[in-house]
Amino acid sequence: MTTGSVSPRRADTRRNHERILIAAAASLADTGEVSFNAIAKQAEVGVGTVYRHFPTPEALILAVYRREVRHIVEVVPVLLEKHAPEEALRVWVTDHVAHYMMTKKGLADALRTATAARGELPGDAYEDMLGAVAAMLEANVAAGTVRPGLTPELVMRGMGGLLWLDPNGDWRRDAADLADLLWHGLAAQRD
Amino acid sequence: MTTGSVSPRRADTRRNHERILIAAAASLADTGEVSFNAIAKQAEVGVGTVYRHFPTPEALILAVYRREVRHIVEVVPVLLEKHAPEEALRVWVTDHVAHYMMTKKGLADALRTATAARGELPGDAYEDMLGAVAAMLEANVAAGTVRPGLTPELVMRGMGGLLWLDPNGDWRRDAADLADLLWHGLAAQRD
């Protein structure tokens, strides 16, 4: 079993999985590095075990930030309930997606290279995100604020720029600008 | 001196620089790999020399594709002369930027990770691209087709999705869709 899934027939497996995650989280919070050797030593586990649980650095990083990624997806319905659809989209992009990208060391990097290699993310993360985007899209189309016919994939691509925000710069402003650009791009025709 | 610049006081430097580029080009065309060790051997040069000339894989890849990158920048005035500004932008994005990203092995990857580390590209490539985008932007603002007040940086970010096109998929269509989305995002208000 790979990719951080938790279906451990054996107790030691679950324990190791946990230890590795803890060590990796510490390493990420501290230095932002994910040296498999260092993490193995820190977790008192063989290197092989780390590789068995997480085939790539990206898989490991995403597992550490799993909670965060899930939150990004799960907050969508909440936002749609609380705000008008177009406001919801803006808030989501700037306060949730951009926020986690800038806040969690290595997450943006991991996503950038994870999606690089094969366009596929471990652990359904890609599908989950697509679903979230689709929900946003549908709500806005239904409200007449966004023109129909757009695919979630396209919108995801449009959001790609969020992975290049500068954590040390004014990223809130940049994210807002990008959200604005995206919004204009999606908006229902007015001419 | 790093970054592929060519200001060699010494003849052997220039020679080595050339040899490395040739070896790297061959390797990229062949396997798409840029192992510094392999390239050093192939170029009959010490590994250290390769690292001295090109501090990172990205720098090397960009140096190999320097001609291509320059073309992307230099074609802008030509396009602006030949087409209406909005048409020029669309053609540029799909037929030039996207085209080279999909066509040159490793270029998109290199850009994705080069811009990752520090938001800066070797060899003024970033500034050059910004300039090209700025020119496109100005022409369109002047023509009244794009609303004023947008920064080239923002537009670059909006184009970021081009680096995730799938070379094995229908990337022309996807690029066109993204250009369309971007276009709507930039367009002068019509309400």
Next chain:
DNA sequence: GGCGGGAGCGGATAGTCATCCGCTTCACTC
């Protein structure tokens, strides 16, 4: 509570990366 089978462990190992510094070779001067 002892046993058998196999899932899972872990570290030795082969391969690769990136650095560093003593030596070479070039350009320039006289």
Next chain:
DNA sequence: GAGTGAAGCGGATGACTATCCGCTCCCGCC
């Protein structure tokens, strides 16, 4: 055309990555 200073070379080296397979120890069963 020999001398000199230093720019530049290159490969030995230490660190890191990723794999592979013999052994451990967990689970389920009797």
